Amino acid sequence: MWDLPKTVHLMEVGPRDGLQIEPTILTTDQKLELLDAIAEAGVREIEAGSFVNPKAVPQMADTEAVFRRLRRHPGVTYRALWLNPRGLDRAIAVGTVDLDGRLQLTASEAFVKRNTNRSIDETFADVPDWIARYRAAGVAPDCLGMMAAFGCNFEGDVPVDRVVSLVARAEAALLAAGSALKQVALADTMGWATPDRIRRMIGTMRDRWPDLSIKLHLHDTRGTAMANAMAALAMGVREFDGSIGGLGGCPFAGHKGAAGNICTEDLAYMCEEMGIATGIDLPALVRAAQMAESMLGHPVPGKVMKGGLLPRRLAA
Amino acid sequence: MWDLPKTVHLMEVGPRDGLQIEPTILTTDQKLELLDAIAEAGVREIEAGSFVNPKAVPQMADTEAVFRRLRRHPGVTYRALWLNPRGLDRAIAVGTVDLDGRLQLTASEAFVKRNTNRSIDETFADVPDWIARYRAAGVAPDCLGMMAAFGCNFEGDVPVDRVVSLVARAEAALLAAGSALKQVALADTMGWATPDRIRRMIGTMRDRWPDLSIKLHLHDTRGTAMANAMAALAMGVREFDGSIGGLGGCPFAGHKGAAGNICTEDLAYMCEEMGIATGIDLPALVRAAQMAESMLGHPVPGKVMKGGLLPRRLAA
Numbered sequence: 001m002w003d004l005p006k007t008v009h010l011m012e013v014g015p016r017d018g019l020q021i022e023p024t025i026l027t028t029d030q031k032l033e034l035l036d037a038i039a040e041a042g043v044r045e046i047e048a049g050s051f052v053n054p055k056a057v058p059q060m061a062d063t064e065a066v067f068r069r070l071r072r073h074p075g076v077t078y079r080a081l082w083l084n085p086r087g088l089d090r091a092i093a094v095g096t097v098d099l100d101g102r103l104q105l106t107a108s109e110a111f112v113k114r115n116t117n118r119s120i121d122e123t124f125a126d127v128p129d130w131i132a133r134y135r136a137a138g139v140a141p142d143c144l145g146m147m148a149a150f151g152c153n154f155e156g157d158v159p160v161d162r163v164v165s166l167v168a169r170a171e172a173a174l175l176a177a178g179s180a181l182k183q184v185a186l187a188d189t190m191g192w193a194t195p196d197r198i199r200r201m202i203g204t205m206r207d208r209w210p211d212l213s214i215k216l217h218l219h220d221t222r223g224t225a226m227a228n229a230m231a232a233l234a235m236g237v238r239e240f241d242g243s244i245g246g247l248g249g250c251p252f253a254g255h256k257g258a259a260g261n262i263c264t265e266d267l268a269y270m271c272e273e274m275g276i277a278t279g280i281d282l283p284a285l286v287r288a289a290q291m292a293e294s295m296l297g298h299p300v301p302g303k304v305m306k307g308g309l310l311p312r313r314l315a316a
Numbered sequence: 317m318w319d320l321p322k323t324v325h326l327m328e329v330g331p332r333d334g335l336q337i338e339p340t341i342l343t344t345d346q347k348l349e350l351l352d353a354i355a356e357a358g359v360r361e362i363e364a365g366s367f368v369n370p371k372a373v374p375q376m377a378d379t380e381a382v383f384r385r386l387r388r389h390p391g392v393t394y395r396a397l398w399l400n401p402r403g404l405d406r407a408i409a410v411g412t413v414d415l416d417g418r419l420q421l422t423a424s425e426a427f428v429k430r431n432t433n434r435s436i437d438e439t440f441a442d443v444p445d446w447i448a449r450y451r452a453a454g455v456a457p458d459c460l461g462m463m464a465a466f467g468c469n470f471e472g473d474v475p476v477d478r479v480v481s482l483v484a485r486a487e488a489a490l491l492a493a494g495s496a497l498k499q500v501a502l503a504d505t506m507g508w509a510t511p512d513r514i515r516r517m518i519g520t521m522r523d524r525w526p527d528l529s530i531k532l533h534l535h536d537t538r539g540t541a542m543a544n545a546m547a548a549l550a551m552g553v554r555e556f557d558g559s560i561g562g563l564g565g566c567p568f569a570g571h572k573g574a575a576g577n578i579c580t581e582d583l584a585y586m587c588e589e590m591g592i593a594t595g596i597d598l599p600a601l602v603r604a605a606q607m608a609e610s611m612l613g614h615p616v617p618g619k620v621m622k623g624g625l626l627p628r629r630l631a632a
Binding site for chain 2: 002229263274301
């Protein structure tokens with residue numbers, strides 16, 4: 001199958017997923033400068049921080065300040081991450097977060113236990129509460145994030161059928177509460193996906209939910225992220241997360257086993273060169289990646305920012 | 317189309333294409349140690365050096381010594397590169413090079429002028445001489461290398477039709493001399509290929525030459541190498557060059573515009589995880605990449621060597 005979409009939508013997650021593991025903690029001013037540069041490059045959705053425990057993730061401790069001082073660019077949606085009701089309450093309280101009604105699940109029992117000391121079943125027990133909270137905040141609960149959707153370092157392969165049954169269970173809970181599931185974001189949290197797995201997963205999901213939007217959150221832990229994105233693009237997938245410079249676990253900074261996100265500008269470059277419109281000003285996004293690299297003070301894995309855009313694109 | 321091959325053949329070019337741009341020049345002993353490690357990992361074809369001007373490429377100045385002292389592993393073919401008759405004469409003289417009968421062309425007029433101060437036509441004028449020299453050396457002239465087959469930093473896009481007409485012209489010259497063209501190695505020398513270009517190129521070549529073996533030599537200049545390999549694998553392509561650790565122009569060492577080769581162990585990992593046999597012992601190849609990184613003294617871009625093989629593979 002080779003059914004490339006005409007356009008793609010890329011969400012920039014570098015300011016959250018990218019910065020959260022960096023030993024250098026950026027100042028709020030630096031983060032705001034970076035957010036400006038990303039928005040000026042034409043990115044239309046940015047994850048700007050997370051409302052998690054500041055002791056566990058000190059890099060995100062100023063997320064309230066970031067959102068309070070946010071210089072909003074027209075047409076840009078500013079997202080944040082939360083993992084428990086307290087985090088959502090903080091996001092609501094700050095007032096400038098573009099809330100989405102996301103249920104967060106994990107496809108690996110070992111990983112969810114390790115991360116939250118709860119089982120998958122216990123996660124499901126909270127779903128009605130999440131639905132109620134989102135509604136109280138004026139947000140439709142209609143999307144689902146699925147971590148470790150392709151495999152888990154602590155458990156092994158995650159079968160496609162398990163993901164499908166978890167999605168079906170979440171959909172049933174939403175339907176029972178009078179909501180509909182519109183999007184599933186499949187996260188390859190630990191870099192287990194291959195193009196073949198992507199193909200099987202998306203094919204199976206499409207067979208069951210032809211109208212469901214599928215988004216991919218890919219990590220380049222084992223070098224397959226761009227090939228995985230390609231396999232998804234060839235099936236018409238139009239939504240991806242990415243991180244400028246490939247931030248998100250820099251193997252060159254000695255974060256053992258950490259996994260960089262797929263590099264936003266590399267993915268955008270590949271799309272644009274294949275005639276898939278991203279809405280992104282590539283030279284401007286490369287500059288934003290270079291700014292991040294300079295702020296962090298170590299080389300980042302992005303390739304286009306080092307190898308250079310094609311001369312004809314620079315001249316255009 | 318999704319017609320994955322059952323097996324692939326990977327040629328390791330790190331000891332040549334990888335090392336030739338490194339500021340640290342490895343000793344002959346180090347190169348021999350690296351060649352041993354690569355062979356012990358199950359790689360069956362290795363480009364071990366080049367017979368070029370030692371003033372221009374001092375990293376390869378000891379290629380005679382490498383081949384003279386080579387510890388040949390059973391079943392391994394040891395290749396070298398030459399670009400003029402003098403280089404071929406050196407390769408023949410050393411006596412231990414596994415010669416191939418390769419005609420080397422370039423698809424970009426600007427690039428061939430820049431590299432050799434000759435035109436594409438002038439390159440063709442030498443073909444009868446090359447054929448005669450290979451025959452005198454007891455080698456069948458039956459393969460063709462095509463540099464800059466997808467685009468050129470100094471000229472721009474290289475149209476598929478131009479590559480096809482150059483291949484046809486080379487084939488005619490071989491046929492006129494009583495030889496047949498068996499393989500074309502398409503080199504994305506400056507990292508212009510995208511999966512879409514790969515698809516169009518291979519599709520067009522296959523239409524015209526259904527029985528011709530197509531090999532890809534990919535560079536990851538702009539982050540697309542693994543996606544390009546994936547597009548080719550999906551069309552059943554079975555032969556690739558690669559470089560351990562992704563050596564070959566390390567963007568982290570400040571080689572402006574230089575382009576790393578596709579990383580052999582990352583490509584081998586992706587193939588094996590999709591059920592495509594490589595014959596390679598992945599943990600052993602990762603160790604060879606780590607050895608190269610340690611010898612060169614700077615981080616290399618390979619991902620699997622940092623992110624780690626999947627636990628189940630390590631346990632197996």
